[in-house]
Amino acid sequence: MDAEAVEIEVLTSLSQIGAADWDACACPEAAHGGRPEDPFTTYRFLMALEDSGSVGPGTGWTPKYLVARRMGAVIGVAPLYQKTHSQGEYVFDHNWAHAYERAGGRYYPKLQIAVPFTPATGRRFLVRPDKAELGQAALVQGAVQLAAQGGASSVHITFCTEEEADAGAAMGLMHRVSQQFHWENRDYPDFDAFLSDLSSRKRKNIRKERATAKGFGGEIVQLTGDAITPAHWEAFWHFYQDTGMRKWGTPYLTRAFFDRAQDTLRDDILLVLAMRKGEPVAGALNVIGRTRLYGRYWGCLEDHPCLHFECCYYQAIDYAIAHGLETVEAGAQGTHKLARGYLPVQTHSLHWIADPGLRAAVDRYLVAERGAVEEEIEVLTDYGPFRKVHNEEQP
Template structure:
């Protein structure tokens, strides 16, 4: 669907192929807070593999603004039929709607599917284009008669812009590791309290004494057999929790082919046989802990594979930040510190909007108190 507004030609697209990789990448290159998850390769793989598609309850409905042949602005947007794979939980809101005889789904969601990583959502060439994109979104909210719109994990500056546009802000907590320039892993350990340092060494020793060795494989060196092994591990972890994996082998093979420079696979082996793996995504500045799985249990193997090996990689490569993903206070004992995250929410029903606003005000106070408490228990030496 295309319309014209002010200086822009607007459109709603159901596939990134309608935009094209060159135009998308050119716009993304102008964003100060972009990341690999916003790349054409990552998003297109999610859609084409069926992991984030209409059939899976993630119907792509990206909003785009053109100036001539130039992509001026874009918003990753989905029509959602459920709340799975979001990491900002609104199940209670959906239940409240149902109890009052109202439909909560479908809703609009701007997010990277299955990826709790902060990054710009209102992609725009300049402030004028961003304002026009936001106006386009607000028009779609009204025209589509959805219950609500949710924009997950925007940077704080963008969250404040959304607040000015009438969205309600919600905060959360993640844990990130920061690298001031450690020469090696031992130098990092030396900055921790004695008990934390001792526990990490004990955890790594348990893995070594179990006869497990570790191997780091860069994206360009991951073979089809390794991708199949990793997906077995990833799927097995979901099965152990009586759940179904969100992502398919086709998705992982696609990003492996199209963005190998951003991928690191950590493989754990024992007696010549691979038994576990973790997959991380990285740039020159930031590493994102993403996916993990194992075919057999070894004490502390998760910590070694998903935390300590990626930390060593960060130190060796001079990567400044390791984002540990959603939740997990246990990360603090391993040198990760709490960071506030944001989401923005618009609800069409006035009474529910008022109720959610009051809830978020109470929740915000709890989040701030939680952050204060966490910061009082820093794992680092005074």
């Protein structure tokens, strides 16, 4: 047997592989305690999606997890799903699908290597550190072969790392660049130190917004771990439903997901809740990584000026500073984040398309799009809130 031969297995449930084998690839840095770098690719997070019915039958996200083995040992895994739509991905290919179907093609099903409903950058080819190149190549080849055998039009790897994007492009995958807004911690000792880096007008505006938000008639609390109770999840479920119905029609996560979060994920969660008379009226859900805080969901039962900014952006910065986190990823879209200290950064995805004609057209589009995104990031960064002149009067 070739010592370098790798076998690819396709699993229809994470229960078909042990948590230890999966996490040894997904988060080896957490093997001896501490937080994983990327909480979204852990066994417990993906299993919560599956166990709660947020993915699986009837959702359009059918698990086809990839496992790479060499000489029987797991060297890599990938969270792969067969998709019958393009919802919940945040790297949009609706126009590709429409164009292909107008030309007589069938775009769905397609294959997606991603964390469902989660526009957060992280490794998508989860390989053991000592088998990185071998494992990644095997997983890419396995995904393409699975697409060809199953009649899928394409393979999409979304919110991968820049290093994975470069490696995938070298293997012939198409590289797409998108944009998000992230806050970067410059070793700030406190929130005021962060404000001192901003222009005076932006400092005053943020202070005004925070004062306005905190005047809603209650208190804002940060909860994580055992401080989170089932009652908090019940309240947040109502927030999530309200936002989901207004933004994308049907919320992606089921009610059971929040029960699973209480059981297995609460140490990974930061809930920011606006409380009045002991009852939550608004809140934001964040997920805690080793070096990053990931803003995920916001919702409210009452509208109060600036409360969204406080719960989602400023409280996240407070937490990151207090806990020495390097970055706050505030989720998809939203140029309004720019004025609040979140600057544009590139995000990356990889794509393989079976049809040569569609592949060539998409490749041309991605080249033009990449240039436009890079230009927009440059312009938005220049319009950012940070002081341009270092000798500007300090607050």
